Amino acid sequence: MQFLLAFVIVTSTILKGILCLPVKIDGETKFLVLENDDMEPTILECDYNVNDSASFLTVKWFRNEKTIYQWIRGSHPAPIPEFKNDVDSSYESSTDPNKQYSALALINPSISSTGDYKCVVQTRSETITKHQTVQVIDVRNYTLNMYRYKIQNETQLECTVTNVFPRPTIIITSEDDDIVKVVANDPQQNEDGYFNATTIAAIYDDDDDMDAHKCVVTFDGYSQNLTTIITSGSCIAGTDFRILTLSFLVYFLFDYLKILV
Known part of the structure; x- marks a missing residue:
């Protein structure tokens, strides 16, 4: 059994290191x-101002x-x-x-x-x-990943962020405007109060050009965000790692049965 493996490099831009000096707040x-x-x-x-007396x-x-x-x-x-x-x-x-x-x-x-x-x-x-x-x-311990894989005849992008606060919004963008459908699942809050969220986008990819897709995680009213970018071409096919893992298990099971026989 032969498998064609394709790995996609995922890079994350971690917006940390923002200094938290004393913040004076006045009505905003x-x-x-x-x-x-x-x-x-x-x-x-x-x-406030009051009478000195x-x-x-x-x-x-x-x-x-x-x-x-x-x-x-x-x-x-x-x-x-x-x-x-x-x-x-x-x-x-x-x-x-x-x-x-x-x-x-x-x-x-x-x-x-x-x-x-x-x-x-x-x-x-x-x-x-x-x-x-x-x-x-709080994004001190977050993870942000983006995957590209094919399910039947459809190419999908999946962006997942975990362990962030407050409730995030995930946006997937494309330089080629090839996104045809987006499904954003409601963020789930864990027992510690932090959120996990996933957004899936279906894309139309019918050329040999290198494509770039970006996943941006935003927080309501806040100007900074978390970003990851995935690039791919026709020669770098995305793999659904859940299916890949299952395939490996089946492969090794067959090898094991051959030994027993």
Whole structure:
């Protein structure tokens, strides 16, 4: 039994190494890219102005409507026990006594740091509320692969990304506009909160030219992406490795039976 093997080189562009210096957030979505090394705190400022003569002032921070931090002017912040490892309560954001500990310093970020944040400033005469959003991006341990193979008379491209956060979108593009059908499966979230996703594209390939197809993984609202490119020509046929593996098993089984006989 003879097999014609064709291997496709898959290259991945890994967009890592983005520096995460302190990020000041003011009423807009900010993206926090997780790194393997120790990261600087992410600072969320609470922008407000109050009367200097106010006799009472408190600042509370909420994440998804749950209190994570509180400060009363004239005293040190009282860390919320559940979030003591998520917030640096010693961080001083200003020399102004009315704003000394008003900022929220997020430390030890994880995907659970994603959420809608709200600071509420209260005096005896007024209440000030500010809303902010943080979106964590985690691609530290991702995999991105693209394969080209034939099923019956159809040539297919399959792009798979695993272990990313948040929910990804996969787009397959072609320089020759030869894509005739795309099936994007809904991303699946695992028990750790990370996503796996697969998109399959059927292509029309009837020439001998070298073709290039690109798989791009994007995240909603975020400008960076993950990319892999696959190139192929008529002399480099793609192989469905699942079928190839089965074929090898059958081949070795026949050899084994010959020995027994």
